[in-house]
Amino acid sequence: MPIAAIYGPDDFGKPVHGHSTPQARSRVSTAEHARALPMPSLEFTPEVERATAHLYERVRNVISPVEWPFMAPYIKAINELKKTRDAVILAHNYQTPEIFHCVADIRGDSLQLAVEATKVKSDIIVQCGVHFMAETSKILNPNKTVLIPDSRAGCSLASSITGADVRLLRERFPGVPVVAYVNTSADVKAEVDICCTSSNAVQVVESLNAPTVIFLPDQYLAKYVASQTTVKIIAWKGACEVHERFTGDELRAYREADPSVQIIAHPECPADVLAEADFTGSTAHMINWVRDKHPKRVVMITECSMADNVQAELPDVEMVRPCNLCPHMKRITLPKILDSLVYLREEVTIDPMIAEKARRSVERMINLKN
Numbered sequence: 001m002p003i004a005a006i007y008g009p010d011d012f013g014k015p016v017h018g019h020s021t022p023q024a025r026s027r028v029s030t031a032e033h034a035r036a037l038p039m040p041s042l043e044f045t046p047e048v049e050r051a052t053a054h055l056y057e058r059v060r061n062v063i064s065p066v067e068w069p070f071m072a073p074y075i076k077a078i079n080e081l082k083k084t085r086d087a088v089i090l091a092h093n094y095q096t097p098e099i100f101h102c103v104a105d106i107r108g109d110s111l112q113l114a115v116e117a118t119k120v121k122s123d124i125i126v127q128c129g130v131h132f133m134a135e136t137s138k139i140l141n142p143n144k145t146v147l148i149p150d151s152r153a154g155c156s157l158a159s160s161i162t163g164a165d166v167r168l169l170r171e172r173f174p175g176v177p178v179v180a181y182v183n184t185s186a187d188v189k190a191e192v193d194i195c196c197t198s199s200n201a202v203q204v205v206e207s208l209n210a211p212t213v214i215f216l217p218d219q220y221l222a223k224y225v226a227s228q229t230t231v232k233i234i235a236w237k238g239a240c241e242v243h244e245r246f247t248g249d250e251l252r253a254y255r256e257a258d259p260s261v262q263i264i265a266h267p268e269c270p271a272d273v274l275a276e277a278d279f280t281g282s283t284a285h286m287i288n289w290v291r292d293k294h295p296k297r298v299v300m301i302t303e304c305s306m307a308d309n310v311q312a313e314l315p316d317v318e319m320v321r322p323c324n325l326c327p328h329m330k331r332i333t334l335p336k337i338l339d340s341l342v343y344l345r346e347e348v349t350i351d352p353m354i355a356e357k358a359r360r361s362v363e364r365m366i367n368l369k370n
């Protein structure tokens, strides 16, 4: 059914949020200098080439031999520093192939990373993704050091809503349970009943056994969930700036050019895009779909780097790449990851009271899955 109502910050007499503007990246502080390890050599030597040859094999069909000498010294240095620091690197599916395939220890979508974050034994977690993901890792691992290589890596969905907005929604709809997509700040997670990801959103909504549910902040995912359930959905006006750019016309053009092409789309896309897709699913579900079906040609309607990562794994599947990049995900680079490990920066901190409340919402989701 269509969503029942949709709200945004302007509906509460407040200006639209302006906190998506990135803050300047902080300089290396005196404390960070004090605990720094020596910066490794970044020369591309025959030894570096030999030590990284097996990693180049993983990405050779998406990274050219011309690019590799610039990446390999960072990759070797990062992999060595991970051991020295007892650190683990978590990488989202939207990270670039040299990060995803060559330095990450744990890879996946938000749900997979959230679940794996609870099993991490290392003292330090380096989150290669955006800020809300690093916060989720910190929420689940309060006693570990969680680092993000660039704390300006935000998200248009996370910045569309605050904890205060959730409290206003609760005042307007007393007793209606609230589900938050994990693409929200700790402040928002602390105010809701349960979190969800695009992998489990319908399951989470139905688990509440309520006739009506407030679902935030992604209006398109809310519409998709509403189309899959009889629960009445009240939505928020947030959107992913990457998935919102796709159009139904664009998908029809791909199909006209090649009627045999398979099109798979992420549920953060608008409804007219999903109507044209052969399959709709989370990033993890999309990857599994390509592995299982092994189509000859496929268009992945999601962030562009994911197609590169799947292409590296499945070279015989032809990827048609509509290249919508997430500018926030792309703030994470090899030089910044190296900086993170050398200086132990930028550390993610959350008020313990907020973290405790947010943990309940995230764990309720994880326990539901298990």
Ligand code: SF4
Pocket (backbone or CB within 6 Å): 130, 154, 155, 156, 157, 158, 183, 240, 241, 242, 243, 303, 326, 327, 328, 329
């Ligand atoms: S792709 Fe969209 S939802 Fe994901 S981090 Fe970027 S802006 Fe946020």
